[in-house]
Amino acid sequence: MTDPFVIVGGDAAGLSAASKLKRDAPSRDVVVFERGRWVSYAHCGTPYFVEGVVERLTDLLSLSPAAINERGIDLRREAEVTEIRPAERLVSVTEADGSTYDQPYGELLVATGGRAATDPIPGTDTDGVFTMHGLDSAAAVRAFLSDPKTFTVDSLGGGEFVDEASVSRYGSMRPPNRVAVVGGGYVGVEMAEAFSAWNLDVHLFQRGDRLLTPFGDAVSERVEAHLEANGVTLHLGAAVDELRGTDGRVTSVVCADGTALDVDAVLVGIGIRPNVELLERTDVELGESGAVAVDEFGRTSVDGIYAAGDCAEATHVVSGEPVWMPLGLTANRAGRAIGQTVAGDPTPLGAVAGTAVVKAFDLECGRSGFVDTEAAQNAGFDPVSETITAGSRSGYYPGNAETAVTLVADRESGRLLGGSIVGRDRAAIRIDTVATALEAGLTVEAVERLDLAYAPPFSPVWDPVLVAAKVLNGSIST
Amino acid sequence: MTDPFVIVGGDAAGLSAASKLKRDAPSRDVVVFERGRWVSYAHCGTPYFVEGVVERLTDLLSLSPAAINERGIDLRREAEVTEIRPAERLVSVTEADGSTYDQPYGELLVATGGRAATDPIPGTDTDGVFTMHGLDSAAAVRAFLSDPKTFTVDSLGGGEFVDEASVSRYGSMRPPNRVAVVGGGYVGVEMAEAFSAWNLDVHLFQRGDRLLTPFGDAVSERVEAHLEANGVTLHLGAAVDELRGTDGRVTSVVCADGTALDVDAVLVGIGIRPNVELLERTDVELGESGAVAVDEFGRTSVDGIYAAGDCAEATHVVSGEPVWMPLGLTANRAGRAIGQTVAGDPTPLGAVAGTAVVKAFDLECGRSGFVDTEAAQNAGFDPVSETITAGSRSGYYPGNAETAVTLVADRESGRLLGGSIVGRDRAAIRIDTVATALEAGLTVEAVERLDLAYAPPFSPVWDPVLVAAKVLNGSIST
Numbered sequence: 001m002t003d004p005f006v007i008v009g010g011d012a013a014g015l016s017a018a019s020k021l022k023r024d025a026p027s028r029d030v031v032v033f034e035r036g037r038w039v040s041y042a043h044c045g046t047p048y049f050v051e052g053v054v055e056r057l058t059d060l061l062s063l064s065p066a067a068i069n070e071r072g073i074d075l076r077r078e079a080e081v082t083e084i085r086p087a088e089r090l091v092s093v094t095e096a097d098g099s100t101y102d103q104p105y106g107e108l109l110v111a112t113g114g115r116a117a118t119d120p121i122p123g124t125d126t127d128g129v130f131t132m133h134g135l136d137s138a139a140a141v142r143a144f145l146s147d148p149k150t151f152t153v154d155s156l157g158g159g160e161f162v163d164e165a166s167v168s169r170y171g172s173m174r175p176p177n178r179v180a181v182v183g184g185g186y187v188g189v190e191m192a193e194a195f196s197a198w199n200l201d202v203h204l205f206q207r208g209d210r211l212l213t214p215f216g217d218a219v220s221e222r223v224e225a226h227l228e229a230n231g232v233t234l235h236l237g238a239a240v241d242e243l244r245g246t247d248g249r250v251t252s253v254v255c256a257d258g259t260a261l262d263v264d265a266v267l268v269g270i271g272i273r274p275n276v277e278l279l280e281r282t283d284v285e286l287g288e289s290g291a292v293a294v295d296e297f298g299r300t301s302v303d304g305i306y307a308a309g310d311c312a313e314a315t316h317v318v319s320g321e322p323v324w325m326p327l328g329l330t331a332n333r334a335g336r337a338i339g340q341t342v343a344g345d346p347t348p349l350g351a352v353a354g355t356a357v358v359k360a361f362d363l364e365c366g367r368s369g370f371v372d373t374e375a376a377q378n379a380g381f382d383p384v385s386e387t388i389t390a391g392s393r394s395g396y397y398p399g400n401a402e403t404a405v406t407l408v409a410d411r412e413s414g415r416l417l418g419g420s421i422v423g424r425d426r427a428a429i430r431i432d433t434v435a436t437a438l439e440a441g442l443t444v445e446a447v448e449r450l451d452l453a454y455a456p457p458f459s460p461v462w463d464p465v466l467v468a469a470k471v472l473n474g475s476i477s478t
Numbered sequence: 479m480t481d482p483f484v485i486v487g488g489d490a491a492g493l494s495a496a497s498k499l500k501r502d503a504p505s506r507d508v509v510v511f512e513r514g515r516w517v518s519y520a521h522c523g524t525p526y527f528v529e530g531v532v533e534r535l536t537d538l539l540s541l542s543p544a545a546i547n548e549r550g551i552d553l554r555r556e557a558e559v560t561e562i563r564p565a566e567r568l569v570s571v572t573e574a575d576g577s578t579y580d581q582p583y584g585e586l587l588v589a590t591g592g593r594a595a596t597d598p599i600p601g602t603d604t605d606g607v608f609t610m611h612g613l614d615s616a617a618a619v620r621a622f623l624s625d626p627k628t629f630t631v632d633s634l635g636g637g638e639f640v641d642e643a644s645v646s647r648y649g650s651m652r653p654p655n656r657v658a659v660v661g662g663g664y665v666g667v668e669m670a671e672a673f674s675a676w677n678l679d680v681h682l683f684q685r686g687d688r689l690l691t692p693f694g695d696a697v698s699e700r701v702e703a704h705l706e707a708n709g710v711t712l713h714l715g716a717a718v719d720e721l722r723g724t725d726g727r728v729t730s731v732v733c734a735d736g737t738a739l740d741v742d743a744v745l746v747g748i749g750i751r752p753n754v755e756l757l758e759r760t761d762v763e764l765g766e767s768g769a770v771a772v773d774e775f776g777r778t779s780v781d782g783i784y785a786a787g788d789c790a791e792a793t794h795v796v797s798g799e800p801v802w803m804p805l806g807l808t809a810n811r812a813g814r815a816i817g818q819t820v821a822g823d824p825t826p827l828g829a830v831a832g833t834a835v836v837k838a839f840d841l842e843c844g845r846s847g848f849v850d851t852e853a854a855q856n857a858g859f860d861p862v863s864e865t866i867t868a869g870s871r872s873g874y875y876p877g878n879a880e881t882a883v884t885l886v887a888d889r890e891s892g893r894l895l896g897g898s899i900v901g902r903d904r905a906a907i908r909i910d911t912v913a914t915a916l917e918a919g920l921t922v923e924a925v926e927r928l929d930l931a932y933a934p935p936f937s938p939v940w941d942p943v944l945v946a947a948k949v950l951n952g953s954i955s956t
Contacts, residue, residue: 350927396537440918449828
């Protein structure tokens, strides 16, 4: 009998792979090890749970442990894989009660995800300092924001999964008045919105001069202005050097230039790192990014071991190079493809464009491919970039909103390399046109000729993406 | 000196061509003949003017006659081209005052548009019966809906362009209580919404069994239910045979089965026909559709004569065959390309996918390419179709709305042939993913791997289009 398909990590990539294998090859055994209590949760939904628009923690679960078991998946929670032994095709497991055992595998999927980066900021272990990674931190933040007079553990709607000790402690503290969000990426922007919904005095610190840098200047400018218009105080070019506390509770953030701001809470959202420690004593190769290197089927350099999700690299659709872009769809898709491959139908993971969308209050932002011309240049292109603004609807139709589109193309070949978009009306979803064009390798001239939707309530005759293509094509041709 | 570029028709195609030529080759003379008073108006906006969400008729003008003249275009309104004489490279013109003259041309663009079909229904010349083609009919309908006690010609915001006699007459009549909309295409659906905004008793008559047939069954079903939920009475499979009147004013619609309904107003929206009468005595060839046959640059069969817009055919992006799909973007784009070609830079028109979107109250619908499998079969494909429903956002995020997507692909090649979409939340604009994939000739397998946008407020991890591709790809593979 074949040994089971063993999966380390019970979130998007791991459970997508497990489910797909059980669907396509029901007779195969699948064992999923998850070192935490939570499985299959929507990481991207946590800011909205903190904000309060999502009521219950369990709303964020795609699948309950019971539903996972119903699929015939042997899910083992609070069971940590401590070592991979490829020569013996075994993993070593430690259960919550301290017991240990070895589990043989036929194929192994490393889907260990990422973790919130906190280095190099000292003081992140102080009370009142949070990262936004995992439901435990989301629960703790919302408990902290709640009125201690009325707070109950049940109000979080997390059932049996909640870390009661942590949330009870935070639920009993005096709620913060002023919060520092450290990091101006999408987590920082979403959390600034979430805290604003609780009427906190929100301060956003960003080391660089711009927010949302992967979205490009046109988006950054609009988002910065929009956050300020919504009462968020921006500290740009402000590197937070230290978090200070009194009696173990955070009291201020200190910047590299010596300025300090008194705060009652800090959310550190300065990116994530791939969880690859488990592979250190194996021959599984990491890529330049530090995440696991994989081929087009998600196979690592060691026979029988796959990797997927936030711990693994992927192939960039434009450059064809390996990149590390930890995003939700990428993890789900790669897991599903690997499940299908393990079931006997070799299925490529597909390439990634780094398509990302983010909401900043009522502003919608999207990006895909190369937006930064320097990055495009480093990938061997001769990038030309144009930014336009156009209406989201016919000018005479109510709700028409100014929409800015940036498109980047290669001068020589005319190939579209990437783009971004920002606006209040159906802006984010329009980035799908760019993502689709990138997958197809369309030139900007072909994009200009796309037969896109037009009706006064939804789009002007020339969709903003078409307007941008028209202008960019003009720039390239001259 | 080269004779001018002469254009017959002062709307989307004609003025796009004129503007592009003056921009690219300012020294060329351009003469535009328009037999009516209105030029450069947004036909697709007229239902919203009737509804009242667009206040003024002049809001619907993309360019005023003055702005057109400022571009150096010699615009001649109320000047009808009565004959084309290719052998002499002349057109014969009759002005409003009855004077006539011949105008020589270097190149000629026929952009005569379409007209509302009313045949074979007798009685359409009765008072209270309207088509929705052109601003004069839109003005008359809104005048008729207005309270005669307060109506003024000025309230239409049409300035000098308004047909005062017509609107004054309708403005003085008792407004209708019950209206029949004849035709269940997008004009019929939009006008049913427009009349509902005036609290009329709206009855929609459709000869066939379904509304919005080019959008496919999944869209039709949802739209039918939604119109009924909004108080519109549907008469499906009801062929209107005659419109009857008393004292010259419409009083009832009579169906083929003899049933009749008393009404005070009728809107006939049963499609349009290409205006090609001007070409009857020339050698300019028409296509099978009855519209003008053109090559990839918009050239007709006669040297120096181009055609574009609602009077001309275009090439279908999937079948490669000539089709007649009179739509706004197609007209604008073809006009622009012809202007560029005439300026000396031969520019293909691009293919059309028949992408169309329509709003039915708060329901959004889109379609592109082949949705009807019979049509796809006739074009030589072996079509497979799947319809799915999926959320528009993450399930836990407020505003998540059920979205139905139909995709059609060729069994043999896996190539995507078309699709449609319907839902309440950002549904219509998602058809752009399908339109872009069609232009690129993507397989449904490639569509399944698209790196589309995901963020809880805008899209679930698997966008509804990806879910449909996944299911359709499964059907094709088995």
